[in-house]
Amino acid sequence: xxxxxxxxxxxxxxxxxxxxxxxxxxxxxxxxxxxxxxxxxxxxxxxxxxxxxxxxxxxxxxxxxxxxxxxxxxxxxxxxxxxxxxxxxxxxxxxxxxxxxxxxxxxxxxxxxxxxxxxxxxxxxxxxxxxxxxxxxxxxxxxxxxxxxxxxxxxxxxxxxxxxxxxxxxxxxxxxxx
Numbered sequence: 001x002x003x004x005x006x007x008x009x010x011x012x013x014x015x016x017x018x019x020x021x022x023x024x025x026x027x028x029x030x031x032x033x034x035x036x037x038x039x040x041x042x043x044x045x046x047x048x049x050x051x052x053x054x055x056x057x058x059x060x061x062x063x064x065x066x067x068x069x070x071x072x073x074x075x076x077x078x079x080x081x082x083x084x085x086x087x088x089x090x091x092x093x094x095x096x097x098x099x100x101x102x103x104x105x106x107x108x109x110x111x112x113x114x115x116x117x118x119x120x121x122x123x124x125x126x127x128x129x130x131x132x133x134x135x136x137x138x139x140x141x142x143x144x145x146x147x148x149x150x151x152x153x154x155x156x157x158x159x160x161x162x163x164x165x166x167x168x169x170x171x172x173x174x175x176x177x178x
Contacts, residue, residue, distance in 0.1 A: 040079035045070075048094070051077075052101040059085070059095040059104050069116040072106045074140060085138045089114040093133065102140055107133040 040049075041062060047070065049060035056077055061070040069091040075082035086092045090110025097104055109117050112132035120128055 050096055052097040053099055054101050057101060059097060061092055061095065074104065085140065091116050104138050107135055109133055
């Protein structure tokens with residue numbers, strides 16, 4: 001599975017041009033390796049994105065507008081058709097498509113508390129693995145199911161490109177030990 005990073009620069013050195021697709025193309029002077037770079041997200045904070053298996057969609061975490069915590073969003077690869085697939089409550093992290101591209105997997109804290117968990121800045125910025133994260137599977141058209149994080153973990157040999165639903169098994173899991 002390919003990883004696509006969605007970023008935007010603020011250093012004023014980029015040249016903005018209309019790509020003709022409704023998104024903006026960005027080119028940094030002196031760049032010789034990357035071509036046709038497009039900004040797909042705008043506003044708020046946007047984090048890493050992952051491609052669907054058919055390479056037609058992205059899932060990414062973002063904190064747009066008035067939201068206080070990262071949520072999971074799916075959109076077409078051209079930047080259109082954006083929809084939130086998480087609940088809009090709690091904090092989410094790292095969503096992935098499952099084979100077939102109709103289901104996504106992500107973690108969220110919203111079952112423990114609908115509010116954002118407080119960040120721990122004692123060591124600077126560190127992405128925290130909260131004990132209150134629960135694992136969710138969501139269909140792109142309907143919510144499917146949720147698993148309690150203290151009851152679910154991965155078992156066996158995991159293909160790190162994707163997680164098979166049958167690889168989710170019940171056994172004790174503690175984020176503090178990982």
